Amino acid sequence: xxxxKTLLLFLLKATIIYALFSAPLTxxxxxxxxxxxxxxxxxxxKFRETGFVKFREGKDPATTHINxxxxxxxxxxxxxxxxxxxxxxxxxGYLPAILFLALVLASPVTxxxxxxxxxxxxxxxxxxxxxxxxxxLLWQCQQYPWLKLTxxxxxxxxxxxxxxxxxxxxxxxxxxxxxAIWLLVTFRVDDxxxxxxxx
Numbered sequence: 001x002x003x004x005k006t007l008l009l010f011l012l013k014a015t016i017i018y019a020l021f022s023a024p025l026t027x028x029x030x031x032x033x034x035x036x037x038x039x040x041x042x043x044x045x046k047f048r049e050t051g052f053v054k055f056r057e058g059k060d061p062a063t064t065h066i067n068x069x070x071x072x073x074x075x076x077x078x079x080x081x082x083x084x085x086x087x088x089x090x091x092x093g094y095l096p097a098i099l100f101l102a103l104v105l106a107s108p109v110t111x112x113x114x115x116x117x118x119x120x121x122x123x124x125x126x127x128x129x130x131x132x133x134x135x136x137l138l139w140q141c142q143q144y145p146w147l148k149l150t151x152x153x154x155x156x157x158x159x160x161x162x163x164x165x166x167x168x169x170x171x172x173x174x175x176x177x178x179x180a181i182w183l184l185v186t187f188r189v190d191d192x193x194x195x196x197x198x199x
Contacts, residue, residue, distance in 0.1 A: 006108050013106035021098040030061035032094040036129075037064055043130050044137060051149045053137060054082075062090040068140060070147050083144040087136065091171055093129040096178045100125050103182040109191070117186040124181045132167055132174060139164040 021028065037055040044053040050071045058065040069082040104117045138160060141150040152160050166173055 010106050010108055014102045017105050018098060018102035021101065022095065026061050029090050029094065032097070033057060033061050033064060033089050036089045036093050039126060040064075040130065040133055044134070047137060048141075048149045051141070051147070058086050062088055062094075064089050066137075066140075068137065068144070068147060068149070070149055072148070081146075083140055083147055085140055087133070092132065093126075095171070096129060096174050097122065097125055099175060100178050100182055103179070104186055107182075107186050109186060113186065117182075121181050121185040124185070125178060128174060128177055128181070135160075135163045135168040139168060 034057075037057070040053075040055045044055075047053045047068065052069050052071060054067040054069075056065045056067075057063075064087050066085050066087060067082040068085075069080045071080075074080040100121055101118070104114055104121060107114060107117070109117075138150060138152075141147050142152055142157070142160065
């Protein structure tokens with residue numbers, strides 16, 4: 001079991017690391033935004049059966065502008081109407097990522113285990129963020145029925161609404177999953193067992 005001194009030192013380290021990386025610096029947002037748009041483009045460039053999604057830098061480095069369209073609705077001249085929206089990549093992905101980074105770097109385990117946890121965990125956190133983006137895209141398509149990319153109704157629409165409200169709209173629920181990923185990839189069961197008193 002982690003001792004009180006070790007736990008306090010961990011909390012102090014994690015807080016300092018998170019504070020350093022969460023500073024509102026344009027460099028952080030720009031670098032993460034580029035990475036986010038590249039990954040999201042690979043996942044959702046082709047969306048559903050006939051749709052497409054374009055991710056571009058928004059009015060500031062922390063914002064990504066999204067256009068959702070349907071290839072079946074492209075006109076002969078190559079133009080098409082798209083549903084446009086913006087997402088804040090800082091809140092959507094960057095803050096969860098640096099929370100995970102801070103937790104792992106501050107963890108009282110060996111550096112080898114930290115590096116392995118970072119590699120595996122960052123992949124899982126990225127998948128989590130992309131899952132959140134996927135829910136958001138489905139919800140947006142549902143709000144623009146003329147796109148003809150979704151047709152949720154009844155129970156499926158209720159599930160989509162719940163997923164959008166619980167996962168896509170709020171940030172707190174994703175942070176819980178980030179903490180769960182940190183615990184999963186960083187620690188072993190033995191780390192939480194109380195040491196036996198030697199006779």
